[in-house]
Amino acid sequence: MKTIKHLLILFLSIGLFTACSDDDDPAPVNEEEVITTMTLSLQAVGGGTPIVFQSRDADGDGPNAPVVTVSGSLMANTTYGGEIEFLNELESPAENITLEVLEEDDEHQVFYNFTGASGTSLNYNDSDGNGNPIGVNITLASGDAATGNTLTVVLKHEPTKPNDGTAIGAGGETDIEATFTYDVN
Amino acid sequence: MKYYILIVLFTLCTFSFAQKCDAVFLGELKDFHDNTPLVGATIFIKNLNKYTTSDVNGKFKIENLCNGKLTLIISHIGCETKTMNFNIVGDMFQNIELEHHIEELNEVSVKTTIEKKETKTAQETVIKSNILKKYSNLSIGDALKEVPGVSSINTGNTIVKPMVNGMYGSRLLILNNNVRLQDQEWGIEHAPNIDINSAGQISVIKGSGALAYGGDAVGGVIVVNPQRNIIVDSIYGKTIIGGQTNGRGLNINTSLNKTFASGWYANIQGSIKQNGDFEAPDYMLTNTGLKSNGITVQGGKKSFETGFEVFYSYLFNEIGILRSSHIGNIADLVNAINSHEPQVIDDFSYDINAPKQEVTHHLVKALYYRRFKNFGKLNLQYDYQNNQRFEFDVRVGDDKNKPALDLNLQTHTVLADVNLDSDLSRKVNFGLMGRYQNNFANPDTGVRRLIPDYDKYDFGIYATTELILGDKTTIDAGIRYDFNRIDAKKFYQTTRWEERGYDEDFEDIVIDDLGTQLLTNPVFNYHNISASAGIKYDLNESSYLIGNYSLSSRPPNPSELFSDGLHHSAARIELGDLRLDQEISNRIALSYNFEHSGFNLLVETFYNRINDFMYLRPSGIEQTIRGAFPVWEFQQTQAELYGIDLTMGYSFNQNIEWQNKTAYIKGNDLSLDIDLIDIPAFNTINTVAYYNEDWNNFSASLTSEWVFEQTNYPDFNFETYIPTIDETVLVDISTPPPGYHLLHFYSDVTFDLSKKTNLNIGLSVNNLLNTSYRAYLNRLRYFADDLGRNITLQLQINY
Numbered sequence: 011m012k013t014i015k016h017l018l019i020l021f022l023s024i025g026l027f028t029a030c031s032d033d034d035d036p037a038p039v040n041e042e043e044v045i046t047t048m049t050l051s052l053q054a055v056g057g058g059t060p061i062v063f064q065s066r067d068a069d070g071d072g073p074n075a076p077v078v079t080v081s082g083s084l085m086a087n088t089t090y091g092g093e094i095e096f097l098n099e100l101e102s103p104a105e106n107i108t109l110e111v112l113e114e115d116d117e118h119q120v121f122y123n124f125t126g127a128s129g130t131s132l133n134y135n136d137s138d139g140n141g142n143p144i145g146v147n148i149t150l151a152s153g154d155a156a157t158g159n160t161l162t163v164v165l166k167h168e169p170t171k172p173n174d175g176t177a178i179g180a181g182g183e184t185d186i187e188a189t190f191t192y193d194v195n
Numbered sequence: 196m197k198y199y200i201l202i203v204l205f206t207l208c209t210f211s212f213a214q215k216c217d218a219v220f221l222g223e224l225k226d227f228h229d230n231t232p233l234v235g236a237t238i239f240i241k242n243l244n245k246y247t248t249s250d251v252n253g254k255f256k257i258e259n260l261c262n263g264k265l266t267l268i269i270s271h272i273g274c275e276t277k278t279m280n281f282n283i284v285g286d287m288f289q290n291i292e293l294e295h296h297i298e299e300l301n302e303v304s305v306k307t308t309i310e311k312k313e314t315k316t317a318q319e320t321v322i323k324s325n326i327l328k329k330y331s332n333l334s335i336g337d338a339l340k341e342v343p344g345v346s347s348i349n350t351g352n353t354i355v356k357p358m359v360n361g362m363y364g365s366r367l368l369i370l371n372n373n374v375r376l377q378d379q380e381w382g383i384e385h386a387p388n389i390d391i392n393s394a395g396q397i398s399v400i401k402g403s404g405a406l407a408y409g410g411d412a413v414g415g416v417i418v419v420n421p422q423r424n425i426i427v428d429s430i431y432g433k434t435i436i437g438g439q440t441n442g443r444g445l446n447i448n449t450s451l452n453k454t455f456a457s458g459w460y461a462n463i464q465g466s467i468k469q470n471g472d473f474e475a476p477d478y479m480l481t482n483t484g485l486k487s488n489g490i491t492v493q494g495g496k497k498s499f500e501t502g503f504e505v506f507y508s509y510l511f512n513e514i515g516i517l518r519s520s521h522i523g524n525i526a527d528l529v530n531a532i533n534s535h536e537p538q539v540i541d542d543f544s545y546d547i548n549a550p551k552q553e554v555t556h557h558l559v560k561a562l563y564y565r566r567f568k569n570f571g572k573l574n575l576q577y578d579y580q581n582n583q584r585f586e587f588d589v590r591v592g593d594d595k596n597k598p599a600l601d602l603n604l605q606t607h608t609v610l611a612d613v614n615l616d617s618d619l620s621r622k623v624n625f626g627l628m629g630r631y632q633n634n635f636a637n638p639d640t641g642v643r644r645l646i647p648d649y650d651k652y653d654f655g656i657y658a659t660t661e662l663i664l665g666d667k668t669t670i671d672a673g674i675r676y677d678f679n680r681i682d683a684k685k686f687y688q689t690t691r692w693e694e695r696g697y698d699e700d701f702e703d704i705v706i707d708d709l710g711t712q713l714l715t716n717p718v719f720n721y722h723n724i725s726a727s728a729g730i731k732y733d734l735n736e737s738s739y740l741i742g743n744y745s746l747s748s749r750p751p752n753p754s755e756l757f758s759d760g761l762h763h764s765a766a767r768i769e770l771g772d773l774r775l776d777q778e779i780s781n782r783i784a785l786s787y788n789f790e791h792s793g794f795n796l797l798v799e800t801f802y803n804r805i806n807d808f809m810y811l812r813p814s815g816i817e818q819t820i821r822g823a824f825p826v827w828e829f830q831q832t833q834a835e836l837y838g839i840d841l842t843m844g845y846s847f848n849q850n851i852e853w854q855n856k857t858a859y860i861k862g863n864d865l866s867l868d869i870d871l872i873d874i875p876a877f878n879t880i881n882t883v884a885y886y887n888e889d890w891n892n893f894s895a896s897l898t899s900e901w902v903f904e905q906t907n908y909p910d911f912n913f914e915t916y917i918p919t920i921d922e923t924v925l926v927d928i929s930t931p932p933p934g935y936h937l938l939h940f941y942s943d944v945t946f947d948l949s950k951k952t953n954l955n956i957g958l959s960v961n962n963l964l965n966t967s968y969r970a971y972l973n974r975l976r977y978f979a980d981d982l983g984r985n986i987t988l989q990l991q992i993n994y
Contacts, residue, residue: 035684035706035707035714036638036648036684036686036714037638038638038686038709038712038714039638039640039641039643039644039686040641041641041642041643042594042641042642043590043591043594043641043642045820046820048820065820066820067819068711069688069689069690069711070688070819070820071760071761071768071819072688072690072691072694072819073688073690073691073817074690074694075817075818075819076818076819100711110591110592111591113592114591114592117591118591121919123918123919123921125921160918160921162918162919164526164919166523167523167589167591170538176919176920177526178526178530178920181527181530181538181539182523182527182538183521183522183523183527184522184523184524184526184527184821184822185523185821186820186821187523187524187526187820187821187822187918187919188820
């Protein structure tokens with residue numbers, strides 16, 4: 011009989027357990043790590059309006075494709091100074107992910123891959139503590155006049171460093187991969 | 196007569212006041228559950244050191260008793276031996292009830308090694324403790340592969356999800372000491388949270404024949420039970436210490452059991468294991484370490500008539516996931532597939548870094564039972580489970596040590612079960628189940644929830660019966676109804692909500708609009724009917740046939756309803772569907788068993804037709820800032836699975852034995868006319884074993900495991916443009932790896948250290964020839980080879 015009493019107490023306590031669960035609405039999560047926006051600003055050494063390459067994916071991993079824009083054509087045989095910026099615009103104010111990349115520069119690298127008749131080339135202007143390139147600050151030589159060139163920018167996390175300079179050869183995980191089509195006049 | 200005796204006694208009493216040793220005890224022995232007299236029982240009268248037996252009416256008489264305490268020890272063939280005390284004050288008449296059907300009722304067993312099946316007419320295989328001990332350093336999923344037709348779907352070597360006849364996850368019910376495991380079984384990289392070392396025996400039931408456990412076992416039921424307690428005064432235990440070369444692992448397990456003749460018992464068991472990075476034949480598998488520890492405590496009192504039990508189990512696992520399997524996009528996946536070797540190969544280490552998982556599981560159970568005369572047995576049970584899962588991803592900056600997934604699942608279940616077994620040829624079992632479950636997804640992860648917060652309510656009612664018709668036929672049948680209600684609060688990206696078309700079909704469930712996100716409150720109810728019927732027919736002394744039909748109904752799980760996001764290691768976007776409905780399985784099974792003069796054969800066949808079968812299938816490609824990803828959606832289709840499992844053995848003589856286990860299975864998506872994905876390939880396992888009892892129970896065996904290439908698979912390959920190499924490539928995610936053949940060696944010997952202590956030494960070598968291979972059902976097969984040679988030495992002391 012005693013056991014039954016104990017069991018009854020036990021069963022009753024379940025009721026208490028369940029009664030404790032709260033009915034509040036869950037808090038929304040604003041993704042902290044997503045990079046929604048990548049902006050590469052190219053400024054000709056002689057001055058002028060900067061040319062902006064931008065890929066913006068406002069819904070992150072959502073169904074909408076990123077909006078890829080190139081603000082204008084590059085001038086032929088011109089040297090450009092370039093700065094890249096990564097933002098998470100899902101947070102308000104937007105979080106500047108570039109700072110995190112620079113903080114952990116030995117674990118990151120931006121790769122630039124060109125195709126097309128212009129033969130655009132690139133130099134890294136920055137390096138991490140081990141003397142390996144990062145790719146946030148670059149110099150770009152536009153090459154000959156031609157249309158339909160492409161530039162693919164890849165941000166890798168934990169690539170092999172040093173590496174052969176290609177995104178494929180460096181391994182690691184791709185955080186960003188954006189392809190731009192541009193003309194050189 | 197009685198009068199006469201009394202008069203005589205009275206005279207005698209007055210005659211010799213000092214002695215008083217002239218009382219008469221009359222007893223009548225009856226069967227507890229059907230009141231039939233027990234004939235020919237032995238009654239030992241402890242005080243007099245004398246024996247007597249019961250007559251044809253179950254009656255017995257003891258004369259010349261002194262007043263005072265009388266102890267009788269009553270035993271009868273097939274009964275539990277009962278010790279009874281009486282206080283004799285003059286003559287006495289006593290009705291005594293014994294349980295005559297102890298063995299048929301599977302209630303109290305003196306032998307702990309006895310094989311106890313859960314079902315009569317289902318395809319059930321029992322794995323006993325002497326086999327389980329070989330898997331002390333591994334997982335439950337590894338041990339289950341002892342059963343033909345059971346395989347596993349793995350993420351590496353330490354996350355092993357059991358698969359029965361091609362079905363896994365929510366299609367399998369796993370019971371740990373009669374508690375249905377609630378541990379987020381929906382995820383493919385979520386292994387069952389049971390410490391193999393806490394199991395005394397495991398039953399695998401193919402199909403949903405065991406309705407008392409649930410009606411949604413489309414694939415099967417796995418019943419894990421702790422060692423059974425014996426009712427004698429005893430203390431015993433065992434300790435296992437093992438070491439493995441591959442992964443440089445160490446495992447220790449110890450258990451201690453104390454039992455009393457009064458029925459009280461207490462058991463405690465604990466295990467610890469750890470290993471570092473495993474090795475494939477050609478390279479290190481970086482970040483594949485594991486830390487695991489578990490405790491089980493059990494105590495209670497049991498007797499034939501009544502008893503109770505309190506059970507607690509705790510398990511913690513920290514599991515590293517191959518570093519190279521964490522990838523960012525399709526280009527990385529293509530790169531991994533083409534490089535034939537993991538991208539990150541570091542020196543051996545015990546460190547476990549991201550990606551990794553940390554899972555803690557608590558289980559508390561309280562059980563009470565009581566048996567009623569001429570009726571049967573009532574069981575009441577309450578159990579509580581708490582499953583906490585953290586998954587750590589490779590993250591940057593401040594988030595580095597923050598889990599990417601933090602889910603807490605709590606489940607309360609109450610169960611009442613009645614077993615009417617007063618007529619052993621017509622048993623009836625019925626019961627009720629109520630369950631409340633709460634899932635909490637912690638938003639502090641900074642990652643959108645994979646599984647939303649939800650409350651789930653389940654209610655089940657069932658009845659089963661078992662009839663014995665004549666000497667040769669056993670029939671069983673059952674029916675069950677389940678009601679499930681899930682009440683979730685989920686955030687959707689507004690873009691996803693619209694893309695899915697939910698804005699038209701589910702407009703009314705939106706409770707808050709945050710601009711880019713919508714908070715919704717999906718509430719779904721499901722009504723499920725399940726049933727089963729089976730027959731076992733003994734053809735002759737050496738063979739029998741089993742036929743079984745089962746109907747089961749499984750509602751969609753939270754993952755199938757709500758999944759919504761990027762799955763990193765698979766480089767794909769996985770989407771659930773709010774419109775999913777139950778899947779209904781109709782399964783027919785036939786078995787033939789033959790055993791004669793050293794030869795045994797068991798043929799198990801099945802055909803499973805599943806309406807509205809839910810599975811992930813690619814449906815398109817989506818662009819994100821990381822690149823293009825294939826989208827895999829949970830979809831429903833008409834599916835069929837059929838197969839045959841063979842077990843064959845032959846004992847050449849007392850020392851040499853051969854055994855074969857073979858399984859073949861085929862799965863078809865009938866709607867699309869394609870093969871089902873993730874179906875195990877044809878495999879055949881041959882073992883030649885040598886035993887010699889005279890050499891300290893020496894055994895040695897060589898096993899050949901031959902797994903064929905899976906040629907029946909759906910082609911979900913796709914082409915994608917990889918801008919960094921300016922090429923369009925074929926992403927071959929479908930083609931299964933080639934077949935493989937492995938050799939394993941096992942040997943053990945047992946030394947008696949004293950009358951009650953023995954030492955068992957086991958040596959095993961897995962993958963003897965250090966063969967490189969990849970298994971189709973290992974999700975990390977794109978990234979690395981499977982394990983190379985592993986030598987294990989294990990000492991087990993039984994005391």
